[in-house]
Amino acid sequence: MTQATTVQPRAVTVGEGLAVLIAGPGPLEQSVRFDRGAGGTEANVAVVPTQLDVSAAWLSRVGDDGFERYPVAELSARGVDVAAVAIDPTRPTGLYVKERGAGSGAANDLDADASRMHCYRTGSAASALSPADLVAGAPPLDGADLVHFTGITPALSESATARTRTLLARPRRGLVSFDLNYRPAVWGSRVDEAAGELDAHLRGADVVFLGADEAEEIFGTGDPAALRALFPEPAQLIVKNDKHTVTGFEGEFSIEVPALTLEITERIGAGDGFAGGYLAALLHGADLRTRLRCAAAVLTATGDSAKLPPPEDIQRLALLPDDIWAMLGYPAALDETISR
Secondary structure, eight states: OOOOOSSOOSEEEESOOEEEEEEEESOGGGOOOEEEEEEOHHHHHHHHHHHTTOOEEEEEEEESSHHHHHHHHHHHHTTOBOTTEEEESSSOOEEEEEEEOOOOOOTTOOOTTOEEEEEEOTTOGGGGOOHHHHHHTHHHHHTOSEEEEETHHHHSOHHHHHHHHHHHOSSOSSEEEEEOOOOHHHHGGGHHHHHHHHHHHHHHOSEEEEEHHHHHHHHSOOOHHHHHHHOOOSSEEEEEOTTSEEEEEETTEEEEEEOOBOOOSOOTTHHHHHHHHHHHHHHTTOOHHHHHHHHHHHTTSOSTTOOOOOHHHHHHHHTSOHHHHHHOBTTHHHHHHHHO
């Protein structure tokens, strides 16, 4: 365990962290240089609240190796409490390689600014996550207002599924937030179990995020109203639509918010930033419309663990009148809000 901080985290994310090797643009087999990074959905989410004045912790398992020390140090430097990260002496830290397109038209090259993940997480330390880790990480969980994880975590192994089901068990002190994040490849030989497990996790959580495309793939519909009818249990259901809007449900109330117009230069990690922005606004007591706008504004950041615009700029964007918000593009939006 790393040294604990003295601030009780309000938000705790639970899941795998990964070391990242980022290839230069072009076919992966031609890359001779890789930059180093850190990723993993729950780790990515954890760095967002800390930039929006909400304390956060990350609970995970990592290997006793350099690939562990770098991501843990990175999150700690970003203000995330890593005291509940357990060191596994026998299993390695998970790794993924990010392939980046150059748009050259060469064989195996991706389009310019496109990217693709190649994950190497079988047998990783995080695949050994189990309910026992919740005992080891009890202090940050006991006092947290919110615990967040994604569908990748139960996909890692049967013991990880048992761990996430424990997080959903009631009674519980704080809210549980769950992002569908359906990745068939991560489920591997257990993919036939995925629909049932993810269904149970969606119904057991208080706050749920899902993309219309992934919901269509696994549940047969991406329509927000149909998804709300299918999953009435979560108090808050957030559907990221294919038409570049977000539909939020809170109880029987619903609202659709357009995304800011911007050029997406890196899609990997974007959904994690969205969830982190929404949850930070939720813990600040914002209403549903403001939460969705804060989440959309966080999408202006790029990369896995991206640095956000200043909190005051995000707040200004979130409070704009509907007609102005709908016409804004980024980054010009920040200039407009600053001038008002």
